[in-house]
Amino acid sequence: MPTSRALPSPLLLPALEALAGAVLLVDLQQRVTTATPEAEARLGPEAVRPGTPLAEVLSVSEGARGLEALLSQGRQVEARPHASGPSRVMRVRAVPLSQGAKRLGWAVLLGAETEAEGTKGDAEETFHGMWTRNPGMKRLFRIVEKVARTESSVLVRGESGTGKELVANALHAISARRKGPFRAINCAALPPSLLESELFGHVRGAFTGAVRDSPGHFRLADGGTLFLDEVAEIPLELQGKLLRVLETRSIIPVGGRSPVPVNVRIVAATHRPLRREVEAGRFRADLMYRLRVVPLFLPSLRERREDILPLARRFLNELEQSGPRHVERFSPGARNLLESHGWPGNVRELRNVMEYAYVIGEGPVLHEADLPPEFSEPRAPPEATGSARPLVAALDTGGDDHDPATLRAALARAGGNRTEAARLLGISRVTLWRRLRAAGNP
Numbered sequence: 001m002p003t004s005r006a007l008p009s010p011l012l013l014p015a016l017e018a019l020a021g022a023v024l025l026v027d028l029q030q031r032v033t034t035a036t037p038e039a040e041a042r043l044g045p046e047a048v049r050p051g052t053p054l055a056e057v058l059s060v061s062e063g064a065r066g067l068e069a070l071l072s073q074g075r076q077v078e079a080r081p082h083a084s085g086p087s088r089v090m091r092v093r094a095v096p097l098s099q100g101a102k103r104l105g106w107a108v109l110l111g112a113e114t115e116a117e118g119t120k121g122d123a124e125e126t127f128h129g130m131w132t133r134n135p136g137m138k139r140l141f142r143i144v145e146k147v148a149r150t151e152s153s154v155l156v157r158g159e160s161g162t163g164k165e166l167v168a169n170a171l172h173a174i175s176a177r178r179k180g181p182f183r184a185i186n187c188a189a190l191p192p193s194l195l196e197s198e199l200f201g202h203v204r205g206a207f208t209g210a211v212r213d214s215p216g217h218f219r220l221a222d223g224g225t226l227f228l229d230e231v232a233e234i235p236l237e238l239q240g241k242l243l244r245v246l247e248t249r250s251i252i253p254v255g256g257r258s259p260v261p262v263n264v265r266i267v268a269a270t271h272r273p274l275r276r277e278v279e280a281g282r283f284r285a286d287l288m289y290r291l292r293v294v295p296l297f298l299p300s301l302r303e304r305r306e307d308i309l310p311l312a313r314r315f316l317n318e319l320e321q322s323g324p325r326h327v328e329r330f331s332p333g334a335r336n337l338l339e340s341h342g343w344p345g346n347v348r349e350l351r352n353v354m355e356y357a358y359v360i361g362e363g364p365v366l367h368e369a370d371l372p373p374e375f376s377e378p379r380a381p382p383e384a385t386g387s388a389r390p391l392v393a394a395l396d397t398g399g400d401d402h403d404p405a406t407l408r409a410a411l412a413r414a415g416g417n418r419t420e421a422a423r424l425l426g427i428s429r430v431t432l433w434r435r436l437r438a439a440g441n442p
């Protein structure tokens with residue numbers, strides 16, 4: 001005799017799908033218990049595994065209040081599936097499920113996905129190793145393409161870690177000089193006495209330790225491109241020599257007498273506004289005009305927040321190539337922290353943070369607890385100033401911050417290890433060195 005307590009029929013899920021499409025069944029703890037095949041296909045099998053909190057599957061606008069509106073008030077809300085990134089959005093509504101008077105949970109019905117407002121047309125683009133969705137960055141790529149075909153000198157301005165060296169590389173790779181050498185020198189990383197011979201070379205016996213001739217970067221870059229990073233840090237005296245080299249297209253090695261012709265295209269970069277350096281008497285105006293025929297400005301990561309999560313995902317993908325862990329998605333808390341962070345070290349900092357989180361965390365979800373300690377530190381109130389501000393917040397104002405207390409705090413926390421201090425601050429070792437020097441600690 002047939003019984004009303006028959007085992008669940010294998011037809012139930014297909015029937016649910018036929019009637020309502022993509023559906024998640026959610027229990028009273030707001031955790032997924034079942035998903036129709038269409039919901040699974042759209043959200044990913046990992047995302048709809050039984051027991052996963054609904055808040056980790058869908059990012060509902062207004063967070064907890066949005067979930068409350070969806071489940072308790074029965075309102076239709078807008079949600080972004082974590083699996084498909086922030087650019088997709090869908091209308092979602094929930095039907096309460098009860099047996100008699102007893103509430104069992106909800107059927108969450110997923111509407112069709114559309115492009116989220118503000119992302120239309122913001123297609124992603126990869127340009128010589130630089131990934132972006134930001135319209136300003138894409139405009140910059142188009143300018144780079146045009147300028148690369150000329151011999152004009154280019155000055156790239158941007159905070160540490162925004163990709164200035166990648167831009168210089170792209171300029172070289174597209175230019176007619178691409179078969180020639182590309183050389184990069186960081187003018188902030190060398191003491192002035194060494195910088196001159198690194199740039200222009202020296203002859204044997206020019207100074208103690210000059211046991212043989214050295215060609216210098218200009219000659220090594222002959223026929224190609226020379227990237228002068230942190231050009232604002234070149235001492236005034238050397239600026240005059242550099243200007244002469246650019247004007248005469250020849251160098252005189254340290255200790256040498258006769259000029260040596262060189263054919264080099266210069267791409268310079270700085271994190272400082274050069275004009276301000278000129279006004280302060282620290283940089284020669286004539287050299288600025290010579291270097292800055294085409295100025296390019298790279299926006300900081302916090303000025304292109306739409307790039308944060310996709311770039312983070314890309315860095316995770318790279319780590320997964322050689323690592324044991326597969327990260328399916330970010331928890332809502334981790335997403336919020338990443339999106340609202342100030343990123344003083346820009347894309348380099350993001351790459352380092354992802355590596356840290358990948359190594360520290362476990363399992364398919366990247367949680368907020370996996371992020372480095374500075375992410376769990378309290379944020380400074382807006383009126384806080386000086387040494388009272390926490391490490392990262394103190395640097396959120398941008399690349400020109402030389403607050404010595406912040407630098408000392410980072411060094412103290414890192415036990416004097418400069419590499420670790422730079423990581424804490426989200427800047428490169430060279431940038432830390434430069435800031436320490438500017439703060440009077442060589």
Ligand SMILES: Nc1ncnc2c1ncn2[C@@H]1O[C@H](COP(=O)(O)OP(=O)(O)OP(=O)(O)O)[C@@H](O)[C@H]1O
Pocket residue numbers: 129130131132158159160161162163164165166167229347348351428431
């Ligand atoms: N748009 C981007 N897409 C992917 N990776 C990027 C992007 N921008 C920067 N990076 C990565 O970030 C790191 C820093 O880039 P890069 O060295 O070009 O920055 P920078 O501005 O020259 O830094 P610094 O001034 O400190 O020398 C590199 O690992 C680079 O590959």
